[in-house]
Amino acid sequence: MRIIAGDWRGRKLMAPKGETTRPTADRTRETLFSMLASRLGSFEDLSVADLFAGSGAMGLEALSRGAAHCLFVEQDPDALDALRKNVAGLDANRRATVSGGSVMSLGPAKAPHDLILLDPPYGTGAGSVALDRLVRLGWIGPASWVALETSRTEDADIKTLAVESERKVGKAKLTLLRLA
Template sequence: MRIIAGKWRGRKLIAPKGEATRPTADRARETLFSMLTSRLGAFEGLRVADLFAGSGALGLEALSRGAAHCLFVEQDRAALDAIRANITALDARARTHVEAGSVMSLRASAQPYDLILLDPPYHTGAGGVALDRLLRLGWIGPESWIALETSGKETTDIKGLAIESERPVGKGKLTLLRPA
């Protein structure tokens, strides 16, 4: 696993040991960030949340491309260790915060995030439940972009969010959402 573009292009990332997480493949990350770049233009100054963060590859990719800050939320111990090791290796501590715990236990946000990246476990519906909660707790504002990775067979229908784009990638599907 490597950073695809930006300041840290080509830098290696470590993945969590074990099978509790499913890191987003380089090709899927490349597709996702191409989709986002065509809509956002640039990542400069964005506040990003990487939820169900795994290795932190999605949030670190956004930071590499110029995002100002990224919050990583993960509950698996091995994944937390990988996120922290990746942040340290990239010397990104000043622009990051790691929260150990479930996405489902997040509290209200003082202000909406510009970009929310979610890669929940496949076939659980956790992404939809999390997004419903984040909408109610002020994490998503009128200008927010949301990127959700699900299995290719899962459907995405979240009240208050509209699908901007969907693209199959391998066994998965990338969905970009905006507030309705």
Template sequence: MRIVAGEWRRHPLRAPAGDATRPTADRTRETLFSMLASRLGSFDGLAVADLFAGSGALGLEALSRGAASCLFVEQDAAALRVLRANIASLRAQARCNVHAGSATQIGPARQMLDLVLLDPPYGSGTGGVALDRMIRLGWIGPASWIALEVGAKEDARLPAFTIDAERKVGAARLVLARPNLD
């Protein structure tokens, strides 16, 4: 596993051992960020969150491409150790905030986010739960973008969002959405 593009292009990333974490494959990440780039134009200066962060590959990819900051949320102890090691290997600590806890229990917003990246366990429905909470607590605003990875055959139910694009990549389906906020 490696960073696909940007400042840290080709830099290797560690992944947690075992089956508890399923890192997003390089090809899937490349497809996701291509989809996002065509909509966002640039990642420069964005405030990003990587929920269900695991190794941190999604958030670190955004930082490599110019995002200003990333909030990483992960509850698994082994994944947290690898996530912190990956951040340290890139010397990215100043641009990262690691929250050890459940993405479905995140507290009130410290800032509104431009981009929320989610890769929850397939078939769990926890991505939608986390997003609903983030809207209620002020993390997500009208200009925010959501990128959700689900299983290829999974239905991504996001009632509070309008789906902008979906693409199947291997065993995953990538969903880009915008909030329905007035």
């Protein structure tokens, strides 16, 4: 795994040990960031949340492209260890907050994020459940973009969010959402 573009382009990332975390393939991440760039224009100064963060590849890609700050949330101990090492290895500590715990334990947001990245375990419906909760707790506002990665057979079904775009890449489906 490598950072695809931006200040840290080409830098290697550590993957978590074990089989519990499924890192997003470089090709899938490249497709997602192309979809986002065509809508956002730039990642400069964005507030990003990388939820179900795993190694942190998605949020670190956003930081590499100019995002101001990224909150990473991950509960798996091996993934959390890899995430912390990746943040430290890129000297991103000033622009990153790493939170060990469940996405479902997040409280109300101080302000909506510009970009929310979610890569929950495939086939669990955890992304839809988390997004419903995040909308209610103010994490997602009218200007927020949400990027959800699921298996290619899963559908995002969140009543308060509208699907802006979907694309299938390998085993994954990438869905961009906004408030309805």
